Amino acid sequence: MTxxxxxxxxxxxxxxxxxAGAFPYKLVATDLDGTLLRSDDTVSERTREALAAxxxxxxxxxxxxxxxxxxxxHILDELGYEGLAVxxxxxxxxxxxxxxxxxxxxxxRQVAGLALAKIEAEVGxxxxxxxxxxxxxxxxxxxGYRVLGKLEAVxxxxxxxxxxxxxxxxxxxxxxxxxxxxxxxxxxxxxxLVSVVMAGEGIVEILPLGLSKATGLSLAARRLGVKxxxxxxxxxxPNDIPMFTWSAHGVxxxxxxxxxxxxxxxxxSSNDEDGIAVVLERLLG
Numbered sequence: 001m002t003x004x005x006x007x008x009x010x011x012x013x014x015x016x017x018x019x020a021g022a023f024p025y026k027l028v029a030t031d032l033d034g035t036l037l038r039s040d041d042t043v044s045e046r047t048r049e050a051l052a053a054x055x056x057x058x059x060x061x062x063x064x065x066x067x068x069x070x071x072x073x074h075i076l077d078e079l080g081y082e083g084l085a086v087x088x089x090x091x092x093x094x095x096x097x098x099x100x101x102x103x104x105x106x107x108x109r110q111v112a113g114l115a116l117a118k119i120e121a122e123v124g125x126x127x128x129x130x131x132x133x134x135x136x137x138x139x140x141x142x143x144g145y146r147v148l149g150k151l152e153a154v155x156x157x158x159x160x161x162x163x164x165x166x167x168x169x170x171x172x173x174x175x176x177x178x179x180x181x182x183x184x185x186x187x188x189x190x191x192x193l194v195s196v197v198m199a200g201e202g203i204v205e206i207l208p209l210g211l212s213k214a215t216g217l218s219l220a221a222r223r224l225g226v227k228x229x230x231x232x233x234x235x236x237x238p239n240d241i242p243m244f245t246w247s248a249h250g251v252x253x254x255x256x257x258x259x260x261x262x263x264x265x266x267x268x269s270s271n272d273e274d275g276i277a278v279v280l281e282r283l284l285g
Contacts, residue, residue: 003083023057026230032065034236050277066199068131090216115190133166170206197239212242
């Protein structure tokens with residue numbers, strides 16, 4: 001799985017060229033968790049083969065994930081993915097083959113602190129975590145914050161540690177509110193200062209104002225010489241809505257959040273049932 005490289009594969013035969021011309025998109029953008037990855041954090045052989053076939057047909061595959069680079073790169077390495085990847089909800093553009101961070105947008109810490117105070121004034125104390133900028137940036141977790149899965153994180157007890165270095169984003173959790181309720185309350189309290197997204201179970205994030213997956217996707221697409229009209233996107237959570245809005249065609253997984261299903265152009269099978277491959281195989285004919 002080479003990922004987006006900006007080049008198209010050629011087989012040298014007329015029949016293959018004709019088949020390549022039949023695929024309607026030049027870019028296949030996929031979320032990771034709940035979309036490309038199955039519940040066991042693997043990618044099925046069927047999905048790998050479907051993505052490889054789209055590459056032969058002239059399309060590039062681009063991973064677009066909410067995970068920051070430190071929580072993404074080991075997965076891309078295991079997949080053998082060597083192209084560009086949009087990480088951190090659009091904040092980071094990462095060259096997986098070169099293991100190099102190309103661009104990064106950071107969260108203004110003074111603004112983030114003000115936003116956090118406004119949210120807590122409305123809903124009460126929050127459990128907080130944050131992603132530090134950079135290819136090796138730590139994810140800091142405060143008291144009470146629940147990290148799902150086996151992702152590496154560094155606990156902190158002194159709040160000064162939270163603001164000691166540049167951040168790409170913050171994560172918030174509430175002891176009583178659901179993720180959707182917390183995201184809505186955070187937007188109401190601080191939506192003029194920061195962007196707020198619900199990215200998965202227990203994952204409500206505070207981002208630089210205006211930042212979204214569409215930001216990073218459009219930047220990567222420009223580097224690859226691809227337009228929105230040439231892009232099909234796959235996702236499962238509300239943070240994928242801007243990516244769907246930007247792309248020509250948005251496909252929601254069967255396991256997707258209702259907010260994403262509401263704006264999707266198409267529904268497919270779940271991430272555990274090769275939902276990406278089902279659509280790509282149909283488009284490949």
